[in-house]
Amino acid sequence: MTATKINGSPPFSPPSGPTQRLFQEPPAKSKFLAIGSKWLIGGVFAVTLFLAGAARAVINPALQPFHLLERYKTALVGTVASIDEKNRIVTLAITRVTQGDFADTKVTLTASEETMAGLLSLGTGQTVVAFVGNKRKADGLLFYGSGIWNHGRLPDAAKPNEWTWTSVEQGNNELAGIFNGAADRLAELLTDVTERRDYFPFQPYIKFQDDLVLGTFDQTARGVALADLDGDGKLDAIATSQAGVRVWLQREGLKFEDATAALGLAQAKASSVAVADVDCDGHLALLLDGVLWSGSEMGFVRTDRVPAIGEVITATLADMNGDGWPDVLAATDKGLRVYLNPAKPGAPFTDATAQLGLDREICGAGLPGLVAAGDWDGRTALFYSAGKGLLLVADAKGVFQPRQHDVDMDLRPAADGQLTGGAAFAPLWQRDAMALLVPRHAGFSLLMEYKDKLVDVIGSTNETSEPSDRQLWTLAEDLNADGEVDIYTASGSEGSSDVYHMHRGYGSYMRPMKYSRAFPGEGYATGSWGVATGDVDGDGALDLLLGCTDGTVRLVMNNSLSLRKDVDEVSAIRYLLKLVHTKVLRVEVKGPRGLVGAGVTLADAQGRVVALRRMGANSAGGSWSGGPLVLAVREPGRHMLTVRYSDGLTVRREVDTATVSSITVSREDTSANKGAAPGKE
Ligand SMILES: [Ca+2]
Ligand SMILES: [Ca+2]
Ligand SMILES: [Ca+2]
Ligand SMILES: [Ca+2]
Numbered sequence: 001m002t003a004t005k006i007n008g009s010p011p012f013s014p015p016s017g018p019t020q021r022l023f024q025e026p027p028a029k030s031k032f033l034a035i036g037s038k039w040l041i042g043g044v045f046a047v048t049l050f051l052a053g054a055a056r057a058v059i060n061p062a063l064q065p066f067h068l069l070e071r072y073k074t075a076l077v078g079t080v081a082s083i084d085e086k087n088r089i090v091t092l093a094i095t096r097v098t099q100g101d102f103a104d105t106k107v108t109l110t111a112s113e114e115t116m117a118g119l120l121s122l123g124t125g126q127t128v129v130a131f132v133g134n135k136r137k138a139d140g141l142l143f144y145g146s147g148i149w150n151h152g153r154l155p156d157a158a159k160p161n162e163w164t165w166t167s168v169e170q171g172n173n174e175l176a177g178i179f180n181g182a183a184d185r186l187a188e189l190l191t192d193v194t195e196r197r198d199y200f201p202f203q204p205y206i207k208f209q210d211d212l213v214l215g216t217f218d219q220t221a222r223g224v225a226l227a228d229l230d231g232d233g234k235l236d237a238i239a240t241s242q243a244g245v246r247v248w249l250q251r252e253g254l255k256f257e258d259a260t261a262a263l264g265l266a267q268a269k270a271s272s273v274a275v276a277d278v279d280c281d282g283h284l285a286l287l288l289d290g291v292l293w294s295g296s297e298m299g300f301v302r303t304d305r306v307p308a309i310g311e312v313i314t315a316t317l318a319d320m321n322g323d324g325w326p327d328v329l330a331a332t333d334k335g336l337r338v339y340l341n342p343a344k345p346g347a348p349f350t351d352a353t354a355q356l357g358l359d360r361e362i363c364g365a366g367l368p369g370l371v372a373a374g375d376w377d378g379r380t381a382l383f384y385s386a387g388k389g390l391l392l393v394a395d396a397k398g399v400f401q402p403r404q405h406d407v408d409m410d411l412r413p414a415a416d417g418q419l420t421g422g423a424a425f426a427p428l429w430q431r432d433a434m435a436l437l438v439p440r441h442a443g444f445s446l447l448m449e450y451k452d453k454l455v456d457v458i459g460s461t462n463e464t465s466e467p468s469d470r471q472l473w474t475l476a477e478d479l480n481a482d483g484e485v486d487i488y489t490a491s492g493s494e495g496s497s498d499v500y501h502m503h504r505g506y507g508s509y510m511r512p513m514k515y516s517r518a519f520p521g522e523g524y525a526t527g528s529w530g531v532a533t534g535d536v537d538g539d540g541a542l543d544l545l546l547g548c549t550d551g552t553v554r555l556v557m558n559n560s561l562s563l564r565k566d567v568d569e570v571s572a573i574r575y576l577l578k579l580v581h582t583k584v585l586r587v588e589v590k591g592p593r594g595l596v597g598a599g600v601t602l603a604d605a606q607g608r609v610v611a612l613r614r615m616g617a618n619s620a621g622g623s624w625s626g627g628p629l630v631l632a633v634r635e636p637g638r639h640m641l642t643v644r645y646s647d648g649l650t651v652r653r654e655v656d657t658a659t660v661s662s663i664t665v666s667r668e669d670t671s672a673n674k675g676a677a678p679g680k681e
Helices: 018-024 065-071 116-123 183-193 522-526 558-565 572-580 667-672
Strands: 036-040 044-051 074-084 089-099 106-110 127-132 142-143 149-153 162-168 213-215 224-227 236-241 244-251 255-258 273-276 286-290 289-298 299-302 312-318 327-334 335-341 373-378 379-382 388-395 400-402 424-430 433-440 443-450 452-455 473-477 486-489 499-505 509-511 528-534 541-546 553-556 582-588 597-602 610-616 628-635 638-644 650-656 663-664
Touching: 036 065, 036 486, 065 127, 065 183, 074 106, 089 183, 106 236, 116 162, 213 236, 213 244, 213 255, 224 273, 224 541, 236 273, 236 541, 236 553, 273 312, 286 312, 286 379, 289 572, 299 667, 312 373, 335 379, 373 424, 373 433, 424 443, 424 473, 433 473, 473 528, 486 528, 522 528, 522 541, 522 553, 558 572, 582 597, 582 638, 597 628, 610 628, 638 663, 650 663, 650 667
Parallel strands: 106 162, 224 528, 582 663
Antiparallel strands: 036 044, 074 089, 074 127, 089 106, 127 142, 142 149, 149 162, 213 553, 224 236, 236 244, 244 255, 273 286, 286 289, 289 299, 312 327, 327 335, 373 379, 379 388, 388 400, 424 433, 433 443, 443 452, 473 486, 486 499, 499 509, 528 541, 541 553, 582 628, 597 610, 597 638, 638 650
């Protein structure tokens, strides 16, 4: 494999695919283990070398990016302008000076025979971050490019733009523990440090309590749901299994009362559940495996409004045609099925599978899988974990088309046939853009659009390389109230634990259970099928409901906010101090129309998106997370909250997050919009 010779190589490195499997091998000890990986960009192959070890790095709390800014005088961000392999010279165009002074806009970096492997790992257009002039060693240079840290020197003080490349860091060393993600994200972090907006914790600020057992089935629990069924403002719990369905209403003092029979659900059995006001009449309905149970003050009554769906794996509610009325979306052994809401209470739903293009083989017809609903580039989208992984995006006519890609998601079922690939659409790479996380047994893909190409950035996300050995589906939410959306992956398999990855920001993840007992209860260790989240006790931290593979239904209360209490502000670590000053905004979006699939965005006074959510997300495993959204804001102050209902109606509300902790948005608020574009109604 030869060296990089392309323009516009992706900023992400190392790529996933082959490297993902490599992560499971012991790190190389003394020799480079170079693996070539190809990116097809604009018709040209880019070849990136990846050095084993870096991605296994243990986070080094003593040496973090902000420490480097303390140790070095100057910090620079550049892009690779040219690579002269013959003369071993890389030219960098300096695009930003984040600290100190640096007059030159071009730098030459001369490699030696020993550092040639490093040079070959770079591609033109790629971001490089450099720290120049160590405070103890004036000619010191440390720089980061394609997932590797490198040392260099400035041999002539009179020529600060002529650098020599002296060594490439090998293996799983302390430097890799500083940062081993994408260099352009490191560049953003440095800018944020200089603006004092950085948040990149090197300790896991998350703590859940021991599980509260709500009940036990004598079979594996399946989908679970949190929703306020009796309208008292407190979230109630639902769990499904093939042995029956159970409902617990929340009473004072976090007591849960079994109301299954009282609500008319004693005879129900299911594997998946969704909860919404499907008739927009003020009453919640339950969808149990594609059977609609209409709700009233008297409880729930089974209806035959949705035609019988055969061989259902999971069924959920999603607004598939953007009219504001939730539709039924089912994954079956033979592909996807969609039944449209008649937009008329009591009327039957109609099969629209063919109308939406989902009866075609290219959309997974004939194949089993798990389905997630979301949006992609502002369009309604689905991910179906059949075949090589299908991202299905609605075209201008609302017909779903598979997004072409050459990402190897490796979605093979386990030996026992258990499925994987229950995806989540969430801001998991950047705070202001939806990414698509796809779990597979023992791994993940994290897909982003980059220059009209679907790119897998998972190789740049640090400890996601340490998954569970079985992974059914992933829930994406901010489970430690720090403003970054995290991932909780259900194993779906007895004997395999769940796994939680905490997003540290900048696309880098930490696996807290390596560092502390963040989840002390048995539910995490036992492995769950159903996972739902919501703020059950209203303290501002999202709690979890787990439907475990041993049949137990467990409520896991979040105690993360206790870590921020009684902190000595003088001696506190900078990122803990940020959490002490973080505020939580509870957002209740009133429908009923357009609620399922509504997008919620919170932007700061400079227009930077600090939170992005979609209502009714996290349903891939047949679970449902209802109730108000809880958004953590690290820099409270004047913010703009935007709610875009699923039928396009848009409501904007100004909110001072420093003083307001709860806001209710309703469709009627459009008339009060200040300067907002008129919504569609
Ligand atoms: Ca309730
Ligand atoms: Ca609809
Ligand atoms: Ca978080
Ligand atoms: Ca809570």
